Ligand SMILES: O=C(O)/C=C/C(=O)CC(=O)CC(=O)O
Ligand SMILES: [Ca+2]
């Protein structure tokens with residue numbers, strides 16, 4: 513038996529307890545929970561087959577009451593000795609995609625990001641489209657290309673046309689970018705024909721991950737009118753391995769910035785709340801931005817309500833992302849197109865002037881949040897490296 517030692521300042525202490533899917537050499541992927549620098553195998557420790565699965569979906573589908581119960585069981589478990597066969601040092605495990613992604617939606621909930629991209633993509637128009645403050649704008653992405661942190665990203669190729677070119681050409685993306693985002697995972701789905709109200713969020717959403725919505729800006733700029741993002745986004749979206757349960761983020765809830773005009777009734781929450789997450793973006797190991805999630809205009813509950821207001825069903829494993837997290841300050845921007853202002857204002861990374869991603873570059877997005885009683889909890893990180901385009 514092992515007693516897991518938890519340093520008082522561990523960001524993976526008993527107030528966090530994120531879930532992931534992991535394996536050890538020669539064993540099948542299964543569900544674990546992180547306690548300090550240890551992964552506890554829940555299939556062994558709780559002797560329950562729902563955790564002997566290669567994704568969190570079966571457990572998430574059991575619903576909110578069960579999520580609360582298991583969290584309590586884990587707290588009991590780790591306050592005592594845990595069987596040795598259930599305990600793995602974090603350095604000895606391989607992490608996998610934690611969920612089977614059902615559908616993937618990407619929102620656009622940061623006013624700062626939306627205004628910046630409006631200025632860059634549509635310099636002759638108002639930065640914010642007329643709909644932006646009336647509904648959380650979003651698009652449906654490609655669930656099958658959501659990949660776990662650490663997956664290499666092959667530079668996409670496609671049609672590109674710079675504003676000064678008269679016709680498009682085919683070739684490797686010349687303006688490869690990141691988008692630092694937070695992803696929300698639906699645990700408990702909803703039937704076709706029945707919208708999810710803003711008040712149901714806690715019952716339905718299981719947890720959050722960090723997400724990098726890799727973006728090919730030249731492909732995107734040429735293809736996106738009038739139907740929105742397509743191949744410029746669908747080649748890969750990376751997520752962090754640790755799913756932090758919503759139950760761990762109660763102390764991180766903060767009011768959204770004031771919403772004016774007041775949204776339509778189905779988007780009205782008594783107290784719209786966001787999360788006080790501090791994101792950190794590292795480019796080749798150098799911190800280049802610190803996007804604050806608390807600045808996001810639309811709340812997660814409003815995004816879920818909007819996504820289903822037409823009667824669309826939702827499913828266990830649905831992933832909806834916030835959209836790029838950008839704050840009001842330059843050093844808070846969550847995409848390189850904003851940080852380098854469309855490539856016109858290079859930023860310095862390890863002494864080199866950089867605008868968009870080059871082959872071999874690596875990006876890591878991490879985040880922390882306030883936990884109860886002055887503690888801080890970590891959301892882990894999502895990391896990815898750019899490989900050269902296919903010949
Ligand atoms: O404003 C545009 O035309 C494009 C915006 C984006 O590419 C951003 C997007 O994917 C949504 C987001 O991450 O906020
Ligand atoms: Ca995005």
Ligand SMILES: [Mg+2]
Pocket residue numbers: 724725726727745746747748749
């Ligand atoms: Mg993407």
